[in-house]
Amino acid sequence: MTERGTGSAASDSAPSDKRPGRGRRWRRRLAIALAVVLLATAALYVGNSSTLAGRPPGGPFLLAHRGLAQTFDLAGVTNDTCTAERIHPPEHPYLENTLASMRAAFAAGADLVEFDVQVTRDGRLAVFHDATLQCRTDGTGTVGEHTLAELRGLDLGYGYTSDGGRTFPFRGKGVGLLPTVEEVLAEFPDRELLIHLKVERAAEGEALADLLATLPQQRRDTLTVYGGDVAVGAFAARLPDVRVTSKKIMKDCMVAYLAVGWTGHVPDACRHRQLHLPQRYGRLMWGWPNRFVSRMREADTRVIVVNGSGEFSEGFDDADDVDAIPAGWTGGVWTNRIDVVAPLLGR
Template identity: 50%
Template sequence: MLRKLLIGTAAVVAALWATNTSLFGPTLEAGKTRLLSHRGVHQTFSAEDLENDTCTAERILPPTHDYIENTIPSMRAAFEHGAAVVELDVHLTPDGAFAVFHDWTLDCRTDGTGVTEETPMSRLKELDIGHGYTADGGRTFPLRGKGIGMIPALDEVFRAFPGRQFLINFKSQRADEGQALADLLNKNPEWRKATFGVYGGEIPTRESLRLVPGLRGYDKTSIISCLSRYLALGWSGFVPAPCRNTLVIVPLNYAWMLWGWPHRFIERMKAAGSEVILMGPYQGGDFTAGIDHAGQLALVPDNFDGYVWTNRIEVIGPLLNPHGNSPGQTRVGR
């Protein structure tokens, strides 16, 4: 009886291994690793004791460039460094524009004051978004005067980068913001193609997904629902509903737990209409940690057929494609 039990157990283990190993899975095409640039090329800052209302412009590291996040020059630089997708943040203003700007209020980065979504686009265009950046506790402001008039509207971004793709981050919990974006995309098919996906505030994210056919996106609740259900059921190859037709976020430090990681997992997600985005290590905060240095990039599987989220596109882009290959071309080392 014991012998039969051991044989049966071994058979189950072998079947699970055979179902989920990438050794015998479909052969993935080399060179498909794509980069998703968070905020474009931007100023980096200390993440120590970071909270939701921390003014990150007041804690930047000594600048090595003049790029400011969420601006057209920073996005252009990100694409030039190899980004396939650029992430940007939006706020629906009283005059019906989507302002591309990170912060909920203007006081931290700009020479203005007030709530971003309550400020007309015409006023936002007058501000200096480099005003508040300092690396030495306010003794010097190296970007002051260099960001005047540089808050773009979302339609400006789309017009500036035909054929490029963007991941749109809703900063609010307003349903009308999701409806307004849906209106914009449904009326402009080229801008719909330019929208890789949406995420952020659960209410506008889900509203835009409801109103725009085929649009993919996620929020924190949907990420957890997808990954937890897949951990429970993925051993069989089954892809649960929260992982279908969406963007599947995978933290680097938890990827090994996913059944079939990496190639079987990715093939299952693709067959279910989803794309996989590999993030940096999740440490209990939000899902925006990136693959930001060579040591982390070395942990990305070879021939990874998905997207790699990075906060340092100017570092990771050249490491991933040292010979300047365009996104989707052959990957040449790390």
């Protein structure tokens, strides 16, 4: 009984003798794990912090959407809204997508002007935004249902009103103002242009590619094309040297970059592109804002920040909007009021 009791006491005390050692080893392992996590977190922060990188030289470049155009109230806008019927009281005489509006935009300080393209019934590349003609003009139907000559006869300012239809300040002033892509290229031979394929068909992209293929490489380097996935895909298949973007291209880039961008690496999906990023999505990117822009620039990709959610071409159009641009931003800024924003940014 004594031996049995002594053995039992010895066995009861043995585990308690070992527990302090196991506890110390567990605490050391936990401390090492926490140190590794802290070091990794610090490395991620240092490697992706724009604050620590300092303010890069230069300032933002400005993209004038549709040239210098009439703006409108975005409240309640849908894809079917006729925006010409809800413009703000006019503060300048220009109509979107005309040569005059593009000249005014460049004169006001734009680095890059965006315009919209559709193919006419006779195969010409006309500069016009809407899916149908009846909102903005005195015509009906689509661009694709008319010849270029017929479109030239329309009054591009016919439907604009800021007071519910009591007055039409641009009626009669837009006849003959609709340009072609060839005319825009000839008017601005050395300026940066963003060309928007408005119709989501492969034929639209192929037609634009056929035209731009006739230009020297140096000129094509100043052009960017964007639009729907199908149209842009068809364009890029024929003319891969021109910078392009679409929703799919931007999504593929962002997903790939979120996976590996913490290392500073820019994946192939993000190379030789243009990204139109609302700030709400940009903030998710490793190195946002300025390290991200610098990394993309090294990959021959331009980043243009868009206001709001990115729907309906929201731009940075007034002083409050400009205050929301990231500090030290050297990427692009999308605006519908280049005449207002350029002076605010020191142009």
